Structure formats: structure tokens, C-alpha cells
Amino acid sequence: MGKTLFNKIWDAHVVESIGEDMDMIYIDRHFIHEVTSPQAFSGIEKRGLKIFRTENTIATADHNVPTLDQHLPIKEQFSRRQVERLTENCVKHDIELYGLGHESQGIVHVIGPELGLTLPGMTIVCGDSHTSTHGAFGCIAFGIGTSEVEQVFASQCLIQSRPKTMRITVDGKIGMGVTAKDVILYIIAKISTSGAAGYFLEYAGEAIRSMSMEGRMTICNMSIEMGARGGLIAPDETTFEYVKGRKNAPEKLSEANLYWEILFSDDDAIFNKELFINASEIEPMITFGTNPGMGIKISETIPADQSLSKALSYMGFSEGDKMLGKKIDYVFIGSCTNSRIEDLRAAAQLVKGKKKAAHVSVWIVPGSQAVSRQAQREGLDKIFIEAGFEFRQAGCSACLGMNEDKIPEGKYCVATSNRNFEGRQGQGARTILASPLTAVAAALTGKITDARALLS
Amino acid sequence: MKKFTTLNSTAIPLHSENVDTDQVIPARFLKAVSKEGFGKNLFYDWRYDDNGNPKSDFILNDLRFSGSILIAGKNFGCGSSREHAAWALGSFGFKVIVSSFFADIFRNNALNNGLLPVQVSEIYLQQLFFSVENDPRQKIVVDLEREMISIEGKGSHQRFEINAYRKTCMMNGYDAVDFLVSRKNKIEEFEQKRNGGKMEFWNSVTDTAFPPSIIPV
Numbered sequence: 001m002g003k004t005l006f007n008k009i010w011d012a013h014v015v016e017s018i019g020e021d022m023d024m025i026y027i028d029r030h031f032i033h034e035v036t037s038p039q040a041f042s043g044i045e046k047r048g049l050k051i052f053r054t055e056n057t058i059a060t061a062d063h064n065v066p067t068l069d070q071h072l073p074i075k076e077q078f079s080r081r082q083v084e085r086l087t088e089n090c091v092k093h094d095i096e097l098y099g100l101g102h103e104s105q106g107i108v109h110v111i112g113p114e115l116g117l118t119l120p121g122m123t124i125v126c127g128d129s130h131t132s133t134h135g136a137f138g139c140i141a142f143g144i145g146t147s148e149v150e151q152v153f154a155s156q157c158l159i160q161s162r163p164k165t166m167r168i169t170v171d172g173k174i175g176m177g178v179t180a181k182d183v184i185l186y187i188i189a190k191i192s193t194s195g196a197a198g199y200f201l202e203y204a205g206e207a208i209r210s211m212s213m214e215g216r217m218t219i220c221n222m223s224i225e226m227g228a229r230g231g232l233i234a235p236d237e238t239t240f241e242y243v244k245g246r247k248n249a250p251e252k253l254s255e256a257n258l259y260w261e262i263l264f265s266d267d268d269a270i271f272n273k274e275l276f277i278n279a280s281e282i283e284p285m286i287t288f289g290t291n292p293g294m295g296i297k298i299s300e301t302i303p304a305d306q307s308l309s310k311a312l313s314y315m316g317f318s319e320g321d322k323m324l325g326k327k328i329d330y331v332f333i334g335s336c337t338n339s340r341i342e343d344l345r346a347a348a349q350l351v352k353g354k355k356k357a358a359h360v361s362v363w364i365v366p367g368s369q370a371v372s373r374q375a376q377r378e379g380l381d382k383i384f385i386e387a388g389f390e391f392r393q394a395g396c397s398a399c400l401g402m403n404e405d406k407i408p409e410g411k412y413c414v415a416t417s418n419r420n421f422e423g424r425q426g427q428g429a430r431t432i433l434a435s436p437l438t439a440v441a442a443a444l445t446g447k448i449t450d451a452r453a454l455l456s
Numbered sequence: 457m458k459k460f461t462t463l464n465s466t467a468i469p470l471h472s473e474n475v476d477t478d479q480v481i482p483a484r485f486l487k488a489v490s491k492e493g494f495g496k497n498l499f500y501d502w503r504y505d506d507n508g509n510p511k512s513d514f515i516l517n518d519l520r521f522s523g524s525i526l527i528a529g530k531n532f533g534c535g536s537s538r539e540h541a542a543w544a545l546g547s548f549g550f551k552v553i554v555s556s557f558f559a560d561i562f563r564n565n566a567l568n569n570g571l572l573p574v575q576v577s578e579i580y581l582q583q584l585f586f587s588v589e590n591d592p593r594q595k596i597v598v599d600l601e602r603e604m605i606s607i608e609g610k611g612s613h614q615r616f617e618i619n620a621y622r623k624t625c626m627m628n629g630y631d632a633v634d635f636l637v638s639r640k641n642k643i644e645e646f647e648q649k650r651n652g653g654k655m656e657f658w659n660s661v662t663d664t665a666f667p668p669s670i671i672p673v
């Protein structure tokens with residue numbers, strides 16, 4: 001019987017089996033950031049241990065960084081201390097740091113692929129749930145807690161139970177104005193925030209194959225929002241093209257490809273669960289509630305369901321409401337879900353020559369310094385600024401209420417990020433998740449608008 | 457890590473599903489560089505109003521309920537991987553969380569901190585809610601050795617499952633780092649076998665054997 005891609009990679013990384021489906025697996029890349037690493041560093045220091053493989057560990061500062069005036073010291077004292085602590089720890093333990101001020105700094109899940117650190121067939125972990133993003137390259141990538149960060153520091157290994165596998169096949173072509181973000185929001189709305197719990201996902205089918213690496217990363221990024229351990233996509237020409245020539249990519253790509261090209265699920269591989277979706281069903285999506293599974297097609301109305309009442313009262317919406325036409329206050333285009341160059345290009349194309357609605361604040365936050373430079377080279381920053389948008393510096397920004405970029409209490413924000421939990425963007429903030437196109441349409445009109453009406 | 461064998465305690469019922477770790481501990485409280493003191497900010501935005509006064513309608517502020525067991529709705533701990541959530545629950549005084557489903561990362565984080573996630577059926581969860589909400593003095597017994605949870609004096613019990621490795625660690629207070637470090641030879645052997653001792657496996661993939669299980673046959 002054949003093997004799934006997931007099981008092929010997993011098996012190749014088992015150092016030792018500990019019985020009852022628990023394996024000690026080897027980790028090829030360990031990304032760290034300032035929030036979930038300090039306690040792990042002090043943990044190994046207290047034990048008198050060194051980092052076992054410093055060369056497999058890469059650090060960046062992203063969650064706490066301001067997105068304006070990054071050359072100045074961070075104003076908020078605790079944020080500053082956490083970022084400084086990361087720098088101290090990296091120096092002390094000899095870890096490569098893409099910190100604030102570094103030309104390659106950015107959101108950890110944006111810079112990994114950009115620098116060629118994320119490669120097919122790897123195992124990748126990070127103390128961050130959206131580590132699933134890296135699965136787009138055909139690797140096993142998942143988020144871990146701080147104790148596990150400490151375990152990887154100490155041994156380059158983790159003890160994990162082997163998850164079950166589920167394949168989600170999206171067949172057919174996606175329609176005009178429908179993006180990768182809509183595809184994944186559609187899947188989550190369909191199977192709920194716990195619908196893939198206990199599984200590792202593989203995304204397949206024509207619609208996935210025809211996506212760029214950026215689109216695939218958007219898809220894999222949100223695997224965790226269905227409760228999955230992670231999600232991956234078999235590497236193909238698109239993957240190899242993306243990786244080629246990147247800073248840390250293998251030199252002998254063609255030969256390395258021999259290995260990469262056998263990274264696929266065998267025809268006769270059996271998944272524990274299969275889900276089939278027809279791409280033509282998918283329309284631009286929008287969330288109305290307080291978890292990413294509370295989403296509908298943009299033209300639909302909020303469903304009537306008792307269990308939604310708490311979420312709807314937080315959001316200030318009612319069942320039966322249309323989302324189209326709802327007035328909004330902020331637009332945030334950024335985060336590890338949608339802050340890559342392709343996202344900014346798509347946004348700019350729709351913005352070009354238009355102006356934002358007067359009452360809306362719009363923040364465009366590139367995922368990395370490299371994305372920011374590329375956007376400037378292409379003149380995208382000018383298009384945004386002329387429209388009245390703010391073009392900020394790289395970081396997690398308003399994706400989570402941790403740094404300076406917060407949405408005020410009670411205000412509505414259309415965000416391209418991945419979570420609309422209560423208070424996620426700041427205490428009392430109301431988040432509406434959507435694609436970059438839908439976000440731009442909201443920025444231009446000041447209300448929830450179907451971007452397809454503006455595409456011509 | 458502290459050892460865990462059995463616990464007999466009253467419980468606090470948190471009747472919500474999909475409780476995400478952003479609620480357990482909001483991001484603005486994650487700036488500490490030590491593991492201490494998170495308990496005071498546990499469920500902060502549900503627990504306190506804008507002026508920092510306790511909200512009377514939140515269960516942790518309901519003086520009738522106390523104890524070191526938290527009973528919560530399905531899919532507890534979803535969302536962010538922040539282990540601060542487990543630290544906050546532990547430092548508040550919880551030793552056991554009962555739910556009908558736990559998010560993966562949270563489950564691992566809890567176990568790594570001596571906080572036992574007990575997964576029961578949806579029906580049994582409703583029974584627990586009912587018993588505790590009816591009588592806040594009702595004790596719940598969690599016996600890890602026998603993998604059994606029961607409502608004291610009611611004869612109502614259910615078996616829960618826990619992975620054998622995890623169980624041994626919890627019961628003996630073993631720590632994964634100690635275990636992994638003790639396997640150093642095995643790990644080095646693995647590295648050696650896989651890439652001839654070269655760390656940059658991915659740059660030297662052609663002059664070494666493929667991981668054997670990946671070679672198509």
C-alpha cells in the first residue's frame with residue numbers, strides 16, 4: 001500500500017519510536033520569535049544545557065515591533081524588553097537573528113520561505129500556531145508551545161503523536177475575484193473550527209495546483225483554524241521555481257530535485273478522511289462572528305442559529321442581516337496570511353487611481369522588509385499613499401493586540417489576517433476577516449462591498 | 457514538573473465552546489519573560505470590566521464556585537499556541553481541565569506543565585455541568601492511574617484516555633527535556649546516518665542516501 005506525503009516525511013524523521021503512536025522526531029528548522037522563546041532560553045540555561053544545533057535555529061522579532069519609526073527604540077517598555085531579550089539570547093547562544101533593523105526582518109512565516117529556509121521535505125516548528133504556513137512547500141510544519149521550544153533547543157527533537165491524515169481536494173477553477181483566502185475561509189466555514197482536529201491536512205486538486213506559492217501559503221496558514229495540526233501541499237514546478245536562487249536554497253537544485261520530486265502521496269495511499277470541494281461553489285467570503293468558522297459568502301445573510309448569539313452580540317450584528325453594505329471603520333491588510341508581494345499587488349491593482357472612503361483608516365503592513373522594498377520598487381506604496389492609505393513597516397501589526405497597532409473598542413475592522421476572536425485586534429475590537437480584494441473594496445467604499453463589482 | 461496521581465476537588469463550570477487561548481490570556485499580557493504571575497490575568501477580558509472591576513456575570517467571579525478543576529465546552533484551547541494559557545490556568549490554581557475536546561497544541565502545552573486535560577464524551581460533559589451547576593459543593597474525582605473521572609457519591613463515572621508515555625510522565629513528574637537529552641547518542645546516530653554527519657542535509661542531499669523510507673520501490 002502506498003504512503004501519504006505526510007507519512008513519507010514523518011517516517012523519514014523518526015529518530016525513535018516510543019510506542020503507542022508516539023515518535024521522537026527530528027526537526028530540520030526551528031524558527032523562534034521574541035514572545036514564546038524567553039522562557040525556553042532560561043529553561044535550558046537553568047539546566048546548564050547548550051542549544052544542541054544552533055545552525056538549525058533562526059530568529060526574528062515580529063509580534064512586538066512597531067510599524068512606524070522602526071529606527072527609534074520601541075516605546076512600550078515590556079515590548080522593548082522582550083525584543084531586547086531575544087537579541088541578548090541570540091548573541092549568547094550564537095543564533096542567527098533577523099531582528100529589528102535587519103534588512104531581512106519580518107513576520108517569521110513570511111521570511112522563512114523568502115530566505116529559502118523553508119524547503120520541501122523538511123520538518124519545521126516554531127512557537128507559533130501559524131507555522132502551518134510553511135506546509136505550502138511540502139513540509140511538515142506545525143506550531144509548538146514554549147516547553148517544546150525548550151525541548152527542540154535541548155535536542156533538536158520533539159516527542160509527538162502521529163496525527164491522522166485528511167485530504168482536501170479542491171477541483172475545478174476558481175472564479176474571477178475569488179482568491180486563496182476565500183477558498184480557505186470557505187473550507188473552514190464548511191467544516192468548522194474543530195472540523196480537522198487531530199488531523200494533518202493535505203490540500204490537493206486543480207484549484208490548489210494552479211495557485212502561486214503565495215496563495216498556497218495563505219491556504220496552509222489557516223489550517224490551524226480548523227483545529228488541524230498543520231496542512232501541506234505536494235511540491236511541484238511552482239514550488240521549485242519559487243525556491244530557486246533563494247539565499248539558503250540548495251545550490252544543486254536540479255539534483256536536489258531528485259529527492260523533492262518523490263514528495264507526493266502515492267496513488268494508492270489511503271487517507272483517514274477525504275473532503276471534496278468544487279471550486280466553482282466558492283465565492284468571496286466574509287466572517288460575521290468571533291471565530292474563523294463563522295463565515296458566509298459575501299452575498300449571503302447571517303444565519304439564524306442560537307449558538308451564535310454571544311458572537312453576534314459582541315459583533316453588534318443580528319441574524320438575517322446582510323453583511324454587504326455594513327459600515328466599517330478600519331481596514332488592515334497584512335499578517336502572515338496576506339502580506340506578501342502578491343497580496344499587495346492585487347490590492348494595488350484595485351486601488352489604482354481611487355481614493356479611500358473619508359471615515360476609514362487603512363493600514364497596509366508588508367510582511368517583511370523584503371516585501372516592503374519590492375512594493376516600493378514597483379511603486380505600489382505610491383498607489384496606496386495616493387489613495388489615502390498608510391503604508392507601514394514590516395511586522396505582525398494589527399493581527400494581534402500586542403504591539404502599538406490596535407483597533408479601538410467597538411470599531412469594525414476588515415482584516416486580511418486569520419483570527420477574529422474577541423479582542424484579537426485590541427480590547428473590544430470587532431474583526432471581519434476577508435481577502436485583500438474584499439478589504440480594498442471596503443476601504444474604497446467605507447462598507448462591506450463585493451470587490452467583483454469594482455473589478456473591470 | 458509536579459507529580460499527578462489523583463485529585464478530589466470541587467469544580468468551576470465554564471459553559472462555553474471553542475474557548476480560544478486569546479480569551480484565556482489576551483496578547484497584551486504576553487510580554488513577560490518569565491513563567492510567573494499569569495494567573496491574575498487569566499480570562500482577563502471576560503473577568504474584568506474596563507475599570508478593572510470584576511464582572512459579576514463571569515463564572516470565575518461567582519463566589520459559589522471554586523476548586524482546582526475547570527469544566528469547559530468543546531474544543532477548549534483552540535487558536536494561538538501560547539503556552540502562557542497553560543501557565544495562567546496553572547498559576548490560577550487549576551490542576552485539571554475537563555472538556556469534550558481539546559485543541560492539539562493546548563493539550564501538549566497543558567501536559568508539559570503538569571496540567572491534566574481530561575477528555576470526556578459530550579454527554580458526560582453535560583452531566584458534569586449539570587451536577588456542578590446544581591450543587592457547587594459537588595466534588596469531582598480524577599484518578600489518573602485508573603484513567604477514571606467520577607462525580608463523587610453519585611456512582612457516575614467515565615474512563616478517559618491518555619497516551620501511555622504522557623501518563624508515565626505525569627504520574628512520575630518526568631520531564632521531556634531530561635528524556636530527550638538522555639537520547640543524545642540516538643539523535644547523533646540519526647544525523648550521522650542521514651547526512652553523513654553534515655548538518656546541512658538539504659545542501660548535500662545528492663551525495664548521501666535518501667532517507668530510506670522515502671525511496672520509492
Ligand code: SF4
Pocket residue numbers: 062063107108109128130335336337395396399400417418
Ligand atoms: S501575523 Fe498574526 S498570526 Fe501571523 S505570526 Fe504574527 S501574530 Fe501570529
